[in-house]
């Protein structure tokens with residue numbers, strides 16, 4: 001279904017994110033017929049380009065980042081016609097009057113801030129002062145949204161000077177993933193799961209975001225962040241919220257976000273013994289974290305595992321284990337909900353696992369599977385085995401799976417539609433930092449050093465122990 005006609009201005013239109021995600025995504029939506037004839041994309045950045053040279057840059061980005069079988073010369077040419085450029089200085093006066101002159105009446109105006117957060121205030125102010133943004137305009141802001149509670153509050157305040165909360169779209173691209181939204185569909189559109197979705201039946205939840213890449217090339221940046229700020233405070237927190245939240249009364253932006261906020265507020269402070277931080281060693285032909293970070297005494301974590309407690313009625317006694325890291329064995333993201341064993345076994349066979357596990361795979365091969373126990377086939381008597389009921393989206397949807405929009409495409413279309421459900425509200429972000437800050441301050445005050453782990457492994461030893469102590473184990477990263 002096509003969205004309303006729009007003028008989308010991309011500040012930072014020549015940057016890495018615009019080239020890799022935003023512009024190729026818009027091309028795909030154009031190809032799918034979702035971006036109407038009357039819509040326009042305006043790149044705005046510091047570089048001294050004109051419409052033609054910017055179009056050439058967009059063309060190259062499409063060539064590089066859109067799969068070959070989705071590149072169609074005629075459609076690309078039509079798409080490029082919709083594109084314009086204005087050279088602009090976010091902190092100066094150059095370019096703003098020109099941008100003002102380009103704005104049209106009667107179309108949705110959206111402004112994507114794909115620039116460093118330190119420029120958000122300057123851009124918001126100039127959009128306002130130059131009367132480029134109107135009361136219906138939307139702004140989209142990228143991560144990182146602050147590095148602690150104080151800076152997140154300051155960012156919220158600077159945006160709130162010129163825009164209402166209903167106009168602000170804080171992107172967390174994890175929320176744009178098909179499976180993540182399917183998590184809500186599975187929970188709230190089926191009778192099957194919700195009755196079991198509580199401490200009484202759920203033993204524990206594991207959320208894993210494993211990467212194989214190092215921080216080489218952006219070590220100086222990453223060293224100021226670390227896995228907690230870069231992954232846990234935002235993406236993993238969002239996943240945790242979607243699993244733990246109560247059913248909202250309606251699939252409505254504020255109803256959903258109200259419920260997520262309640263989860264964040266219910267999180268207990270994490271005890272130091274429930275936090276494991278790691279740094280990758282050298283190996284596999286690559287340097288260690290310390291070499292990449294360029295700070296020989298860096299204590300920043302490239303891996304973190306946490307045991308998190310959601311202190312509310314539903315989850316009393318069900319731990320949530322979170323782990324994420326770089327240079328791990330495989331690139332894999334998943335949520336696994338492990339249910340409790342049946343209260344009594346009528347079978348003699350004591351081998352194997354008896355729990356049901358619902359696995360939501362974000363990466364690779366997006367989909368879900370439910371591990372169930374069945375009888376091992378054959379004449380060997382009543383021996384049990386665990387098999388997956390597999391629901392891979394690629395298999396279920398056939399050719400249509402290719403057209404499942406990437407997270408960024410979907411989120412940008414939601415901005416144009418004016419749907420904030422999959423965007424973080426200001427109070428959510430602040431609550432997440434309010435939980436995160438004391439944990440970081442705690443390990444900094446204690447001077448905790450991250451434990452080394454080998455590239456290609458599943459993380460530091462202590463992370464295994466975190467689970468073993470509870471009589472549980474991490475799922476294999478594969």
Ligand code: NAD
Pocket residue numbers: 011012013014015016017018044045046047088089090091113114115116117119142143144
């Ligand atoms: P980048 O450095 O590649 O691009 C920055 C862009 O900002 C360029 O287009 C540049 O011209 C423009 N710019 C810089 N200073 C300016 C000024 N004074 N006036 C006007 N334009 C100016 O950065 P990026 O990697 O594209 O990241 C952009 C934002 O997105 C950042 O906030 C980043 O944290 C966030 N982000 C990036 C990625 C990614 O994969 N690259 C992922 C998530 C979030």
